[in-house]
Amino acid sequence: MALNISPGDHVLDLCAAPGAKLCMILDLLGDSGSVTGVDAARHRLAACRTMLQKYALGDRCRLFVADGTTFSVIPVGSHSDCKTFESGLEEKDDVFKEWTSRRPWKERRKANRSGIPQSVSKSQPPELIYYGRHSGVVGLTKGELYKTVSDDEIGSHGYNKVLVDAECTHDGSVKHIQKFENWGWGTLQRRVLDAERTDNLHVLQLNLLTNGFRLLRVGGSLVYSTCSLTLAQNEDVVEQFLKENVNAELEEIDGARNWPCKSGGIPKTWRFDPFTLQTSGLFVAKFTKVAI
Ligand SMILES: C[S@@+](CC[C@H](N)C(=O)[O-])C[C@H]1O[C@@H](n2cnc3c(N)ncnc32)[C@H](O)[C@@H]1O
Incomplete structure (x- = not known):
């Protein structure tokens, strides 16, 4: 309520899990703009992802396991070269395709063996664990999604609204x-x-x-x-x-x-x-x- 969410806003929720406020923001946003949820606790953010999928609220949302004190990914709508789902897929190999919760068997085995920690540290890069079809991620390359921008650019390309709960x-x-x-x-x-x-x-x-x-x-x-x-x-x-x-x-x-x-x-x-x-x-x- 205090954030006064308006249609088209790009919203960052820096301590998002388990996601009660994130869901409310997505509900208020309707069908424009985007919401980026970040949390350092993988298991809590996974619960948030389950909730988004259960209540079909995740279409405009992306979730990163990351340290909120160093997170630096700008809103997707700010990428001037952002491709639509239909147009972007054939042109590059390294593009994000439509989200699937089913990771390949080899990848899951590797993750289990490496004993990935439940919480991330400052130095670990953000890990995208969910994105909706209209979150703007589909069609981007990794480089485009994680592109670093200067503080001056953030002044005009940053988020419209940020929640630090x-x-x-x-x-x-x-x-x-x-x-x-x-x-x-x-x-x-x-x-x-x-x-x-x-x-x-x-x-x-x-x-x-x-x-x-x-x-x-x-x-x-x-x-x-x-x-x-x-x-x-x-x-x-x-x-x-x-x-x-x-x-x-x-x-x-x-x-x-x-x-x-x-x-x-x-x-x-x-x-x-x-x-x-x-x-x-x-x-x-x-x-x-x-x-x-
Ligand atoms: C009060 S809870 C957030 C509740 C959430 N906003 C909601 O409405 O469901 C605080 C969250 O901050 C997360 N957290 C703690 N340290 C963090 C960090 N360095 N970066 C990002 N999230 C962090 C915790 O894992 C926890 O989920």
Whole structure:
């Protein structure tokens, strides 16, 4: 809702799995534009792919297992030489053909033997694990899909909308906290309250936000959200990001005043919480990229 998805938008979802918000974005997008989903956890993104296929929502979507802090693939509609499905296939050998979930037997055996890790590292190249027929991938070569562009070019060829629904401690999610009744409160201490872990998360969140914003075109909008209630993972990230990015401005979120939420610690940011508003916890901030 906060992203204000419009027909024709090219949307990047940088922490996409398991895909609830990605599916909603695809639903709002209709039959133009594209959605690129990225997640570092292969098994979670595979679940997202299953959901897209089950609900027939994946026609305009592509999914990459990749580290969102270094991901650098621009929207498909930005390739001026992008071929349509009908015209592009015969001309080059190395083109992406229509998606098939059935990989050749030899390829599957190789993947099983190599024990591919469940999560990727910064240095691993992105791996395309799904693309829809109208995602713009069909007809491109690998080189075209992974073409690197300068930051200046991203200003005009980047994504119109970016969602960074960042990894966090989930301490605002009532359902998540209830799980610790079974897992034990010591586990809560380690996973949610440990200072080193939350410091690392702050860095990850800032890096995800910074890279998502880099891939946004001038005039585009980015939404940063977490389901944590802490200042460190929300307002502090926003404050530091604004300090480091002079071309970023906080943007008013249309309609937020009518939602069951209250103002965050920084004007134009919003908080949902279980105490006053009887919802799960959520922090939302929206940025726009201005020309400098
Ligand atoms: C809060 S969940 C996202 C939920 C998702 N937006 C949805 O609506 O279903 C955060 C996600 O960030 C992913 N993640 C963690 N580190 C990442 C990284 N460096 N790059 C990309 N994704 C990452 C996790 O695997 C997890 O799936």
